[in-house]
Amino acid sequence: MSIVLAVAFFAMTFAVARRRGTSPIEEAPWLLCALGLLQYVLAFFGAMSRSDIFLLLGGTAALVLTARWALRRGTKKLLLELRRQLLDPFFIVSLALIITALVLLRQERILEWDGYNFWGPDVKSLFFRDGFAPRYSNPAVNYGNYTPFVQITWWQVLHLAGEYNERYLFWGYYLFGALTLLSVAARFRDRGPVAGAVAALCAVILPGVMCTTWYRALTVDPIMAFLFGAVLCEIAFGAKNEEDKNWHRCRLFTMTAALVLTKSIGILWGVLAALFALLWRDKDGKLQPRLAVTTLGFAAVPAFSWIIYCRLMDRAGYLTGAFGPQLRARLSELMSGTFLSSGNTAGFIKSYIQAFFLTPVHRESTPAIDLSPFAGAVIILAGALLLWKLGFVTKKQGKALFFFSLGALVLIYLVVSIGQLTMFYREEQYLDPVNAVTLMARYCSPGTIGLFMLICALTGREGPETEVKKPVRITAMCLAGVIILSCGAYNEMYRRFISDPLDPRREELRQGFEERYAAFIETAHRIPLDRKGSRIILGVYGMDMNPIVYNAASPASVDGLVLNGNLEYALWDLDYLAKADHAGYLYLRSAYEDLVSALSLKTAGGEFRVGVLYRITPDEAGGIGLLTKVDPEAEE
Numbered sequence: 001m002s003i004v005l006a007v008a009f010f011a012m013t014f015a016v017a018r019r020r021g022t023s024p025i026e027e028a029p030w031l032l033c034a035l036g037l038l039q040y041v042l043a044f045f046g047a048m049s050r051s052d053i054f055l056l057l058g059g060t061a062a063l064v065l066t067a068r069w070a071l072r073r074g075t076k077k078l079l080l081e082l083r084r085q086l087l088d089p090f091f092i093v094s095l096a097l098i099i100t101a102l103v104l105l106r107q108e109r110i111l112e113w114d115g116y117n118f119w120g121p122d123v124k125s126l127f128f129r130d131g132f133a134p135r136y137s138n139p140a141v142n143y144g145n146y147t148p149f150v151q152i153t154w155w156q157v158l159h160l161a162g163e164y165n166e167r168y169l170f171w172g173y174y175l176f177g178a179l180t181l182l183s184v185a186a187r188f189r190d191r192g193p194v195a196g197a198v199a200a201l202c203a204v205i206l207p208g209v210m211c212t213t214w215y216r217a218l219t220v221d222p223i224m225a226f227l228f229g230a231v232l233c234e235i236a237f238g239a240k241n242e243e244d245k246n247w248h249r250c251r252l253f254t255m256t257a258a259l260v261l262t263k264s265i266g267i268l269w270g271v272l273a274a275l276f277a278l279l280w281r282d283k284d285g286k287l288q289p290r291l292a293v294t295t296l297g298f299a300a301v302p303a304f305s306w307i308i309y310c311r312l313m314d315r316a317g318y319l320t321g322a323f324g325p326q327l328r329a330r331l332s333e334l335m336s337g338t339f340l341s342s343g344n345t346a347g348f349i350k351s352y353i354q355a356f357f358l359t360p361v362h363r364e365s366t367p368a369i370d371l372s373p374f375a376g377a378v379i380i381l382a383g384a385l386l387l388w389k390l391g392f393v394t395k396k397q398g399k400a401l402f403f404f405s406l407g408a409l410v411l412i413y414l415v416v417s418i419g420q421l422t423m424f425y426r427e428e429q430y431l432d433p434v435n436a437v438t439l440m441a442r443y444c445s446p447g448t449i450g451l452f453m454l455i456c457a458l459t460g461r462e463g464p465e466t467e468v469k470k471p472v473r474i475t476a477m478c479l480a481g482v483i484i485l486s487c488g489a490y491n492e493m494y495r496r497f498i499s500d501p502l503d504p505r506r507e508e509l510r511q512g513f514e515e516r517y518a519a520f521i522e523t524a525h526r527i528p529l530d531r532k533g534s535r536i537i538l539g540v541y542g543m544d545m546n547p548i549v550y551n552a553a554s555p556a557s558v559d560g561l562v563l564n565g566n567l568e569y570a571l572w573d574l575d576y577l578a579k580a581d582h583a584g585y586l587y588l589r590s591a592y593e594d595l596v597s598a599l600s601l602k603t604a605g606g607e608f609r610v611g612v613l614y615r616i617t618p619d620e621a622g623g624i625g626l627l628t629k630v631d632p633e634a635e636e
Helices: 002-020 024-043 048-073 075-086 089-104 113-129 149-161 166-191 193-205 221-237 242-260 266-279 289-313 318-336 345-358 373-390 395-420 433-443 445-458 470-486 490-497 503-516 518-524 547-553 567-580 593-600
Strands: 536-541 558-563 585-588 613-618 624-629
Touching: 002 024, 002 048, 002 075, 002 149, 002 242, 024 048, 024 089, 024 149, 024 166, 024 242, 048 075, 048 149, 089 166, 089 193, 113 149, 113 166, 113 547, 149 166, 166 193, 166 221, 166 445, 193 470, 221 242, 221 266, 221 445, 242 266, 242 289, 266 289, 266 395, 345 373, 345 395, 345 433, 373 395, 373 433, 373 445, 373 470, 395 433, 395 445, 433 445, 445 470, 503 518, 503 547, 518 547, 518 585, 536 547, 536 567, 547 558, 558 567, 567 593, 567 613, 567 624
Parallel strands: 536 558, 536 585
Antiparallel strands: 585 613, 613 624
């Protein structure tokens, strides 16, 4: 079945590329976005795999249409089209780069904090539940309102493979990201075989110029950056002709909708994309207010659908609650005149200034040029100015491009600075400029990488509205290529794809936790996945707790509780978790005697035992009322 689904998707990309005269690489990302949006809707009903029906129908229709076209034009024309698409140097180099990355990632496993805490458990839940978890059962308790689109693209690879294996998360991550980058670079494939091959290589190196997060860990920000860049390019280049307008709108709207579902702040980038559409003039020099409004609509609908769903299902994240109180605290300090002398504020401001102007985004030493965020912003703005002044775009387009880029960069650096003083105020590691620049580069990457993608793509733009002679155009493309190749994060690439000296230690840590918690993990895997409120309170004595356990126990939902030796606090915490997080089960891996005695009074049968799973029947206040020993075998 996996082969059939893959053939169906290829048939669709081939048919669309034939119709538009493009490369399959150029069409694959937005078709994956369209498929992902369909799966997003089906996930509400626990029916993501039903998307196979639509994929098969689309593939069949594409084959029929291609066959009809071949019968009218002749077999020779079909062979020429296959040759145009599949023997194109850009396509061959792109395919080679993707296959090489997947082969190098064949042994990859989650070994970092965010992957354990959220990405692994969330995708695992989608895979085994075939959709979103029931109420009070989402596995990543503290990240319940995180938007799901990137996880859905990873699910696509897991579903195609037919099994859950962590390497497929990395395959999905780099496959979708690379395809999105390469779809923009595909605009250079008509410049000749050498230009096409170099453009493909530059595309996969480009993210490391402005940010290294793409190579460091599973995270959503680079994907959001690539989608934002692709959306800006779609707006800037527009439709090829009148017949191409509908395809152009399909690409733009599906990728914008996917963009806002990558992260909560994705709505900001959706709004900025709509603003760019409002400012940018088409080939006839006309503004496009209708396109801007429609783009904003396609950004707003999925964003608000997810917000409403999270409200109805009580899915919340810890950062949501952290922002408001910290913002009020900073405003109070500002009004009272104690802003700079309060807590870590002065230290954060100093760290951020140093990080922005002086600290390179490449955390590892690299043979390439290390740019600071300021240097990256200067390159983007200088590129926009040169495109304007040299005639790569019209004067009105150039003015819109430059001031939009300036405004977007100022806005996102301001937003990230506010975030540091609110949501991340207690995280003192960012007092170090090296850590601060990592956070800054990561959260600003949609602006930096997305705009850089647009600037680079416009160097190859041709049309009646441009006034650039061929030598100038070639020089501009070469300059963009030199900047990318000389500023790439090569050491980070080596550590991700070849060898990371820290991995053995991380593997040992993971194995140690999974062995120590083996009995609990086995019990957690027998919890019914379709039951509301199937969250488990896992209590441990001391600080022996790690998100490695959450990932291993998923798709079950685990709420960790560290027991501190105080009976009153322990009972209060247990009641609070049962009430606030609607936990339905209790499992204490270790506990002190007076806590066991107190819980025995709440246990049916009168004896509470450590290392046993209990179902919670809440009392009138919603806390722990009655505990009933559970036979995990009977729960299946």
